[in-house]
Amino acid sequence: MYAVRMENITKCFGNVVANDGVRFAALPGEIHCLLGENGAGKSTLMRILFGLYRADSGSIYVNEQLANIAGPRDAISLGIGMVHQHFMLAERLTVAENIVAGCEPRRNGLLDYDRARRQIREVSERYGLAVDPNAVIEEISVGQQQRVEIIKALMRGARVLILDEPTAVLTPPEVDELFAVMRALRESGTTIVFITHKLKETMEISDRVTVLRDGKTIGTIDTSDATPDSLVEMMVGRSLPVHDDQRMPPGEVVLLELKDVSVAGRKGSRARLDGVSLAVRSGEVLGIAGVDGNGQLELEEVVTGLRRPSKGRIMLIGKDVTGLDTGRIKDRGVAYIPSDRLKRGMVDSLSLARNSVLGVHRCADFSRRGALLENAVREHAQTIVAKYDVRAESIDQPMGSLSGGNQQKMLVGRELARPHSIVIAAQPTRGLDVGATHYIREQILSSRNTGKAVLLISAELDEVLELSDRIAVIYEGRIVDVRPASQFTERELGLLMTGQRNEV
């Protein structure tokens, strides 16, 4: 008997088929991974189960009873709960208010806050989900917010808990805590559907895996029968080639150098960057490893001229560029892949063609006397689309209509097309699926192989290890160690990243 069973689910958005006859079934008390690349239809399928979308056709059974789920209210009453990738929490309300909204305990027509707090404490103690009911959501950490979401679902009597990419926003220790909670829930008989595209986590936590690809079910297997390679093949439909590593030895010329760079914090708080000195040579990737929020963003901004350092110098190819604006710095040979591509990398309402020349639109190739040369721009866009394998219907469609992976390919293509000797790559594969990630990483390596200096800032430790020649570990705005990548173990890096220097 299955806790939930979905048969032949089909769902279209306009011309796009998100789910195409999908089958999915989860047993009571198991952790079931729903694995697939971005756009494979995982979230859509689970949103149908939770009543946020209605399937065009197909049927859903809960405890082998045919269920008619017209909205979240129906799903909740059937014991289905969902923790969304983007938390469904009102930032300015308290933990307790967020948890009880919609099923408030009452006394004399008023909301019984005391009872609410008691109920929350009960659930939080039973499963080790520590939260303070009186805290305001915006003042607690992302990990705690996630716990609030889980409690919210459990308090509504969830027997099937859907977690949509729950680890994407967590630090490594928080991931461990989450997994402990998931195991505790499994013990109590709760079914957990864990949506992810990360193989390592799938192998670590799940009992069974269902793989989706292009909106279709590829298959369901026991995790004990799976290997990371076999899962990749199911996800991508082919095995990924190993990076072609024909490289030049790193050069001796320092192309990018930071000398004792600091960024002051807000009044009274510690510096965001504190005396950072780094040098990146031609033909090497220097990776910055660290837990998100330890100065990576400030480093990215300082190097690209988006923020003025409060102290220190920044040198590009031997010339001091401290205080120059971003345009001038890029014109000196910097390709910049920003960590927030939506905010800083592109204009999502403009066409691919227009986006392909952002930043170089004023150069003589693309404009004359203040007017864009449309033909040259279009040709440039076509070249990038072809060379970087951007899946788009036309270069006239708005950037925002592409998937994240294709947006990033377009952006990387644009940046690598400009004359440059230095690449600043910040979180270059954040939120991308396996195929696009692989592709972007290849581009970064091939840049290095042609003698560029690459500064890689990434919160993904795997990525830093895979691509870097040297690794610098950042913790609380300071570089705590720099060594050739081969001289670090993963455990050492983990300790350094969390500030446990003495343990190393």
Place this chain on the structure above:
Amino acid sequence: MSGFADVVFNMNNLTATIRMATPIALAAMGGAFSERSGVVNIGLEGMMLAGAFCGVLGSHFTGSPWLGVLLAVVGGGLVGAVLAVFAIRLKADHVVTGVGINILASGATTWLMQVIWKRKGATDLVAGLGTWSVPGLRDIPMLGTVLGMHSPLVYISLILIVLGWVLMFRTPLGLRIRMTGEHPEAADTVGINVRAVQYFCVILSGCLAGLGGAYLSLAQLNWFSKDMSAGRGYMALAACIFGGWNPIGGLGASFLFSFTDAIQMRMQTAQIPLPVEIIQMIPYLLTILILAGAVVRSRPPAALGKHYEAGQAR
């Protein structure tokens, strides 16, 4: 300078403050409900005007000012419903719709006045609400002078504002309202009917603004005159923001605005060597200064002015 102190610290100022603050505070509470649910309400001005007109209309035809008040609440609510349909169902821009409502209310009331009373500037006198002299309260020294004798609507309003605060911050419905304005999708995913909450709030806000309007035409005066709300709806919106989208905060802000207005009026009659125009500017200047400071600090509901469709996010 003792003349100046007399002007500012005068018991009559406080009495006048309460009198003038009441309609603004009512509409400000309306604004708080509407905006807490995520709908910008710049149409308070029009709803107030409609209320003022309907109040006189009801009193004129039934002879009962209380039925006039009832009609004012219904009329304000209907104008609120118009905003609700446009802003929620048809997803029109909230500000544009609100401004449209203000213009419509101004035109419609002026026209109806000409049709019904055959007059252009103001209607005939109708039966007003008069004043209550509250036994006990009026006998307390000082306080009695300030609070003891007012229109019944003043006392009703103060009670309504406290009840409004309880509704917003102490009841399940209030939590649902605040959740809707902060994060409609979150509200939707816990089974809250976002649209129903928003309709309720916007119509309620019309009712409250309408009641404020009735105060203008049946308590302060006993007739309706063209555009008699005279910007009080906008002041109410300012009071709503300054009061932190909280009925009691809105009441406090209304008191402050009205207090400066009361002083301003007294200063005009006192022999103060300043041009009248400068003195008349004071309340507005203060409003701007306070808002400039308050807007920096206060944060509106996160989803204010945004349209939400169930299942819209992918």
